[in-house]
Amino acid sequence: MMGMNGYRFVPRVDAPGDGAGDVYWFLFQNDRLVVLTSDAEQVTVPCLADPAGMGLSPVRRQYLGYLENGTGAPVHCYSAECDPALSLGEGMAAEGLRQLYTRLDDTFFSIAGRAVQIVEWDRNHQFCGRCATPTEAMPNERTRRCPQCGLSSYPRISPATICAVTRHTEDGERILLARNHRFPAGRYSVLAGFVEAGESLEECVAREIDEEVGIQVKNIRYFGSQPWPFPNSLMIGFTAEYDHGDIVLEDAEIADAQWFSADNLPQLPPPMSIARRLIDDFVTRQV
Numbered sequence: 348m349m350g351m352n353g354y355r356f357v358p359r360v361d362a363p364g365d366g367a368g369d370v371y372w373f374l375f376q377n378d379r380l381v382v383l384t385s386d387a388e389q390v391t392v393p394c395l396a397d398p399a400g401m402g403l404s405p406v407r408r409q410y411l412g413y414l415e416n417g418t419g420a421p422v423h424c425y426s427a428e429c430d431p432a433l434s435l436g437e438g439m440a441a442e443g444l445r446q447l448y449t450r451l452d453d454t455f456f457s458i459a460g461r462a463v464q465i466v467e468w469d470r471n472h473q474f475c476g477r478c479a480t481p482t483e484a485m486p487n488e489r490t491r492r493c494p495q496c497g498l499s500s501y502p503r504i505s506p507a508t509i510c511a512v513t514r515h516t517e518d519g520e521r522i523l524l525a526r527n528h529r530f531p532a533g534r535y536s537v538l539a540g541f542v543e544a545g546e547s548l549e550e551c552v553a554r555e556i557d558e559e560v561g562i563q564v565k566n567i568r569y570f571g572s573q574p575w576p577f578p579n580s581l582m583i584g585f586t587a588e589y590d591h592g593d594i595v596l597e598d599a600e601i602a603d604a605q606w607f608s609a610d611n612l613p614q615l616p617p618p619m620s621i622a623r624r625l626i627d628d629f630v631t632r633q634v
């Protein structure tokens with residue numbers, strides 16, 4: 348991945364030996380990233396040889412890969428889990444990733460999304476889920492393996508589909524947007540749901556839209572994807588066209604759903620989300 352500042356991140360598992368010099372530390376207290384806040388607008392990730400130098404001694408650490416920017420030696424990146432009870436020194440803060448979007452450089456934000464999931468996976472797989480034996484990290488792959496029964500545990504990713512459904516009407520194109528009960532007041536978005544075991548992505552799209560609003564769709568097409576580390580999803584975006592059916596809300600989950608025109612949209616999700624990219628794409632196609 349390439350950020351605006353020309354950095355390129357190369358993910359790796361095999362850590363460099365000692366003496367790697369200053370490295371970037373993606374330190375977490377639970378799911379909050381420790382950042383340097385000397386500049387209120389743009390926060391940064393600490394770069395030093397050992398986080399003990401900041402008064403932070405990680406419980407566990409994981410090698411992530413390295414960053415290169417075309418000049419100079421690559422800089423290695425580590426994630427680490429810190430005691431959430433530790434108080435941070437002056438000029439440091441622990442913040443949720445959602446709050447860091449646009450305040451942390453794009454490349455670093457993306458690495459942080461990877462890091463938080465690896466920290467969480469490492470914390471949750473110290474013992475075998477089958478026989479409770481302490482697991483061991485494998486040297487050349489992102490795996491923890493049980494020496495007793497051989498069960499391997501990888502970072503878990505939960506795929507979810509998200510779909511913009513559009514419809515031709517006599518008055519022009521409409522997009523189907525719905526309000527989940529959990530959304531902030533007034534916000535609408537496209538429909539999304541987790542993929543079930545044994546289901547194709549297209550089947551998931553059709554099932555979710557049918558379950559949540561009673562609409563049948565056709566021409567389901569891939570749009571794009573986005574890692575969504577809240578806590579470990581991969582959002583897979585689709586577009587689809589209305590086929591038949593009237594809106595019937597699944598009341599337990601959906602507060603409202605309507606067909607909106609591009610010039611009369613409700614409050615939308617933030618720009619960082621693929622949901623917003625899907626809606627923006629619909630709007631762009633209307634002009």
Ligand SMILES: [Zn+2]
Pocket residue numbers: 475476477478479480493494495496497498
């Ligand atoms: Zn085991």
